[in-house]
Amino acid sequence: MNGGxxxxxxxxxxxxxxxxxxxxISVPARSIFQILASPARHPDxxxxxxxxxxxxxxxxxxxxxxxxxxxxxxxxxxxxMNNHVVEYEEDRxxxxxxxxxxxHPRAGQSGSAGGHRWSYQLTPDGTDATxxxxxxxxxxxxxxxxxxxxxxxxxxxxxxxxxxxLDRLCEDEKLRPFRIAVPDGELAxxxxxLDRVRWAPEPRGGDQGYGVSLAFVRRLVAHxxxxxxxxxxxxxxxEYPQFITTIxxxxxxxxxxxxxxxxxxxxxxxxxxxxSVAEYLDVIGPLSDPRRHGLDPAIAxxxxxxxxxxxxWSGPTPDVGWSPRRIAAAWAVLMRRLGYRRYGAAGxxxxxxxxxxxxxxAPDEVVGVHVTQVFPAGPGEVRNASxxxxxxxxxxxxxxxxxxxPVGLLAWNSQVMTGLDPDALLTHVTIHWLTGTAGSxxxxxxxEDRQQPPSGPATIPPGLPVPxxxxxxxxxxxxxxxxxxxxxxxxxxxxxxxRGGHYAARQAPDLLVQDMREFFARCRSTPLQxxxxx
Numbered sequence: 001m002n003g004g005x006x007x008x009x010x011x012x013x014x015x016x017x018x019x020x021x022x023x024x025i026s027v028p029a030r031s032i033f034q035i036l037a038s039p040a041r042h043p044d045x046x047x048x049x050x051x052x053x054x055x056x057x058x059x060x061x062x063x064x065x066x067x068x069x070x071x072x073x074x075x076x077x078x079x080x081m082n083n084h085v086v087e088y089e090e091d092r093x094x095x096x097x098x099x100x101x102x103x104h105p106r107a108g109q110s111g112s113a114g115g116h117r118w119s120y121q122l123t124p125d126g127t128d129a130t131x132x133x134x135x136x137x138x139x140x141x142x143x144x145x146x147x148x149x150x151x152x153x154x155x156x157x158x159x160x161x162x163x164x165x166l167d168r169l170c171e172d173e174k175l176r177p178f179r180i181a182v183p184d185g186e187l188a189x190x191x192x193x194l195d196r197v198r199w200a201p202e203p204r205g206g207d208q209g210y211g212v213s214l215a216f217v218r219r220l221v222a223h224x225x226x227x228x229x230x231x232x233x234x235x236x237x238x239e240y241p242q243f244i245t246t247i248x249x250x251x252x253x254x255x256x257x258x259x260x261x262x263x264x265x266x267x268x269x270x271x272x273x274x275x276s277v278a279e280y281l282d283v284i285g286p287l288s289d290p291r292r293h294g295l296d297p298a299i300a301x302x303x304x305x306x307x308x309x310x311x312x313w314s315g316p317t318p319d320v321g322w323s324p325r326r327i328a329a330a331w332a333v334l335m336r337r338l339g340y341r342r343y344g345a346a347g348x349x350x351x352x353x354x355x356x357x358x359x360x361x362a363p364d365e366v367v368g369v370h371v372t373q374v375f376p377a378g379p380g381e382v383r384n385a386s387x388x389x390x391x392x393x394x395x396x397x398x399x400x401x402x403x404x405x406p407v408g409l410l411a412w413n414s415q416v417m418t419g420l421d422p423d424a425l426l427t428h429v430t431i432h433w434l435t436g437t438a439g440s441x442x443x444x445x446x447x448e449d450r451q452q453p454p455s456g457p458a459t460i461p462p463g464l465p466v467p468x469x470x471x472x473x474x475x476x477x478x479x480x481x482x483x484x485x486x487x488x489x490x491x492x493x494x495x496x497x498x499r500g501g502h503y504a505a506r507q508a509p510d511l512l513v514q515d516m517r518e519f520f521a522r523c524r525s526t527p528l529q530x531x532x533x534x
Contacts, residue, residue, distance in 0.1 A: 253313035272349020323451035368523035391445030399439025469519035475501030
């Protein structure tokens with residue numbers, strides 16, 4: 001705190017004797033902004049913008065600003081609660097809105113019990129703020145500055161609950177560094193289960209048209225036991241910075257790879273089922289560090305690659321309802337939490353649902369959406385595949401089997417990964433197994449089926465307000481441009497390639513990188529009018 005702020009603080013409180021410091025917490029300004037901007041949705045507010053039972057909500061901040069708020073309690077008639085804003089930069093103060101008939105408060109002035117409310121709005125990109133809660137003995141204050149016993153208890157209880165909630169909120173908003181370190185015991189357990197597999201009998205002719213064949217599963221299990229090296233893949237993922245945070249109550253694991261170039265475009269990449277963040281390992285280098293990979297550095301990306309809630313190191317979700325739209329809303333929070341205000345979104349499989357939803361939810365932030373599929377309906381339906389219907393209708397029934405048998409998990413998940421090399425396929429399966437998300441990941445099908453309001457007949461929401469780009473690969477489900485146009489998508493690029501498949505980031509990374517670089521370069525340089533395209 002600077003000297004001027006200390007002087008102001010002393011001038012306001014020298015008539016009172018400090019009793020105790022009840023709580024001191026460091027609060028991201030974004031947290032307070034979230035509370036003040038959405039009071040009706042915050043359980044400690046009464047819907048009118050006032051703390052439940054509290055006298056005032058006075059907060060001031062700005063980008064790079066630190067403030068201290070003194071909260072004076074009123075209890076048993078001897079304490080009074082005021083909120084004192086004692087440090088801020090006046091030229092960064094924004095959004096003050098007094099109640100009618102009230103004047104503008106001076107720097108360091110307090111809002112008092114029974115007085116009017118000062119409504120300062122925090123900037124969403126504000127940095128950490130420090131709230132100091134202190135109790136002062138006001139017994140020598142004039143009678144008209146005291147509060148009654150009952151009121152005082154309400155204020156103290158209210159502020160205690162609020163500070164506890166801020167504590168939790170601050171903990172949730174932390175970006176906690178993460179590094180994969182699977183215990184040896186878990187790998188030993190996996191090997192033991194593979195050694196004790198009970199093979200499903202297969203009748204003559206049962207290897208054609210009845211599902212994943214016994215011979216196919218046997219080959220993959222042999223590779224898993226004898227040649228697959230999890231530690232090598234673990235080390236490869238750990239080459240990149242990883243973090244875990246909490247958004248909307250759910251854990252979100254993500255890789256955050258910053259470009260060394262001076263003006264990168266932030267880009268959030270979303271995978272699908274039964275994939276994982278490992279899907280994008282082969283494109284991280286050329287997208288984030290093009291100069292090192294012989295590409296034009298004029299277009300480079302800061303990459304944010306999250307594990308979908310319910311997948312991988314994000315862990316199982318604590319509640320239902322994690323549809324593509326809710327995941328997209330979480331991605332918008334994540335990108336703001338990382339300080340990004342303009343960014344691109346790209347995705348494959350379920351990522352081809354999530355990325356357009358993100359463009360729909362945050363059109364002022366998303367510069368464009370790049371996908372590798374435009375499905376006419378949910379992934380399970382467009383493929384007319386039994387797994388999609390099971391996932392959508394009874395994912396929990398299936399979860400009991402997938403969570404208990406690595407070979408069963410391998411057989412189930414591999415039915416849609418036959419175009420992948422064994423190591424890549426087994427990496428996705430191993431991640432689902434080791435993170436305990438084998439049963440939770442398929443729920444996204446049920447959540448998409450139940451999300452309200454429904455998205456309509458396509459992965460592209462109606463009236464997508466940002467540019468759309470598609471890269472179509474031959475060994476994948478065909479995308480329907482006419483459908484995208486009927487949905488009103490402003491198509492900026494639509495390219496069809498002669499190699500690769502559903503997992504293009506692994507099967508044809510050079511083509512996918514080229515397509516994404518060209519698309520987002522155009523998003524940056526070309527104003528788009530709806531209906532235009534190429």
